[in-house]
Amino acid sequence: MKKMLYIFLISIIFISCSKKENEPEDFLKVNELMEKAEQINEDFKSAEDKFEARKAAGDTLAIEWMKLYELIPDVDGFTRSEPKGMMFSMENLAYSNATATFQKDNLEIEVSLYDYNQVVSLFAAATAWKNVGFNVEDENGYQKVSQLKEITDSWIFEEWRKNNKRATVTISLNDRFFLQVSANDQPGTEFVKSIAMKVINKGKSIFNK
Numbered sequence: 001m002k003k004m005l006y007i008f009l010i011s012i013i014f015i016s017c018s019k020k021e022n023e024p025e026d027f028l029k030v031n032e033l034m035e036k037a038e039q040i041n042e043d044f045k046s047a048e049d050k051f052e053a054r055k056a057a058g059d060t061l062a063i064e065w066m067k068l069y070e071l072i073p074d075v076d077g078f079t080r081s082e083p084k085g086m087m088f089s090m091e092n093l094a095y096s097n098a099t100a101t102f103q104k105d106n107l108e109i110e111v112s113l114y115d116y117n118q119v120v121s122l123f124a125a126a127t128a129w130k131n132v133g134f135n136v137e138d139e140n141g142y143q144k145v146s147q148l149k150e151i152t153d154s155w156i157f158e159e160w161r162k163n164n165k166r167a168t169v170t171i172s173l174n175d176r177f178f179l180q181v182s183a184n185d186q187p188g189t190e191f192v193k194s195i196a197m198k199v200i201n202k203g204k205s206i207f208n209k
Contacts, residue, residue, distance in 0.1 A: 062096040062115040069098035071203040072111050078102035094118040114178040127172035130155035151207045158189040167192045173207045
């Protein structure tokens with residue numbers, strides 16, 4: 001119950017921070033918040049069920065970070081940095097992540113991929129935004145959440161800020177993997193989304209398990 005309350009509070013904070021300045025404070029009614037909480041509970045239960053199924057099949061560990069790193073392809077015209085990553089484990093908890101950065105002149109791209117196989121609650125907290133389901137566009141840029149059809153049970157959050165032209169896509173993959181791609185000096189999210197899709201296509205057989 002504490003896990004669900006924590007995740008729900010994160011969702012409310014995320015929704016509040018995404019609200020336009022001229023929107024009324026009661027833009028989300030109590031019944032809407034309750035519906036969101038119920039959806040978060042359902043998603044958490046689904047993620048737990050998937051982990052139990054993987055556990056029963058002997059899949060209990062997060063993928064080694066170098067194997068995650070290998071799923072991140074090169075970006076044409078950019079220089080790739082040295083591999084970065086880690087594998088964290090403590091008792092029955094474990095996750096891994098890998099990060100690649102790419103540079104060309106003043107342009108920089110960062111791609112991070114996480115495997116949250118044994119930490120369902122942490123994954124649910126990191127991807128609580130997928131339950132919000134909103135689309136905001138104004139003079140400051142845009143934010144939008146939509147379903148990603150290429151991988152089962154997957155969602156994508158796109159954000160572009162006009163002031164610094166920072167583009168970021170964050171993707172929840174099959175209640176287990178978490179992918180984020182960001183870049184500076186972008187006119188929108190299309191470029192970072194194309195890089196994310198290359199990662200997804202390369203690891204599709206893994207992400208769809």
